[in-house]
């Protein structure tokens with residue numbers, strides 16, 4: 001199977017999306033290592049090329065970070081470039097939506113849109129993988145990311161074998177849907193001790209901006 | 220009332236959608252202060268996800284383009300109207316571009332609302348949101364619902380409320396109905 005991957009992160013090659021795709025391809029590569037193409041939408045001046053790559057592809061996976069409970073603007077521009085055509089049900093289209101917040105409820109609305117979009121374009125809809133809590137992965141220690149990475153590697157291997165997303169892994173990745181009582185309690189505890197905002201505070205301090213963190217310059 | 224209208228029409232010089240938005244703005248100006256931004260005619264860049272606005276220069280975007288006047292207008296408005304023809308079942312990339320950039324108006328700190336994480340306010344007050352669309356030939360009720368749901372979510376993120384969704388052809392006729400709805404909404 002020829003696989004075309006479209007990375008829709010504005011962060012280009014420094015993106016969390018790229019890391020997740022690498023893990024996915026580690027598993028995929030165990031079964032099949034040729035015929036993989038990766039395109040980065042952050043190169044927006046190449047939108048025609050990206051659209052052409054889509055037109056020529058058999059199986060396409062589009063990965064993007066959730067931006068305001070939806071796709072980033074550059075991904076919308078890409079969708080506009082490809083959606084003018086109908087693909088006669090010969091193309092297979094799947095999605096990976098990853099986000100900062102841990103709960104999948106933020107991503108299920110754009111998921112519905114993506115399914116409808118595939119239908120509108122006459123593509124076979126493969127499904128949507130949703131994974132929250134991804135923002136910190138580039139600074140997390142290994143023990144925090146290893147489960148996530150293993151899941152993505154297994155997802156990739158299964159995909160190479162079957163052309164589908166493994167339902168069990170998809171289910172695991174999209175949990176929790178909302179913050180449960182238990183993790184709400186954990187979160188409250190953490191926010192009391194300042195831990196949840198640790199990521200923001202340490203970066204604010206690193207840039208000498210901590211004192212100014214409540215600035216409201218456009219009022 | 221102070222109103223900001225963000226017109227995401229990708230072809231504002233040729234599309235009738237933009238003529239209708241302009242006519243609507245004329246009406247609104249009779250009794251409101253209105254800023255109309257025709258996004259395709261402005262110098263606006265995509266958010267790069269750099270987080271400068273959250274941890275380098277809090278509250279300020281690192282990109283030097285026309286977005287700053289939009290940020291000022293939006294945060295000082297009572298109502299922000301997102302206007303765009305649907306393209307592939309969703310408002311245009313020009314509109315989504317500015318929606319992404321509005322994250323500059325929030326604060327990075329996280330709080331829990333209804334069992335969901337959201338970002339804290341940076342400003343005391345946020346405007347109500349309205350949505351004006353134009354259907355494509357194949358648009359059905361489900362499409363409108365999908366878009367409405369996503370803008371309802373945007374409103375939650377934005378400490379705000381989506382107070383109406385209208386098609387552009389209804390809007391010119393129903394101008395005052397809309398304003399009444401918004402006013403009634405404010406009373407609640």
Ligand SMILES: Cc1cc2nc3c(=O)[nH]c(=O)nc-3n(C[C@H](O)[C@H](O)[C@H](O)COP(=O)(O)O)c2cc1C
Pocket residue numbers: 009010011014015016017018064065066067068069070098099100101102106134135266267268269319320322376
């Ligand atoms: C403008 C902007 C908007 C975002 N909106 C959301 C959001 O609505 N919900 C969420 O959970 N994360 C949101 N995020 C966080 C990203 O989805 C998250 O950081 C993601 O892991 C970034 O992936 P990338 O490095 O591949 O771009 C937003 C980030 C940016 C820059």
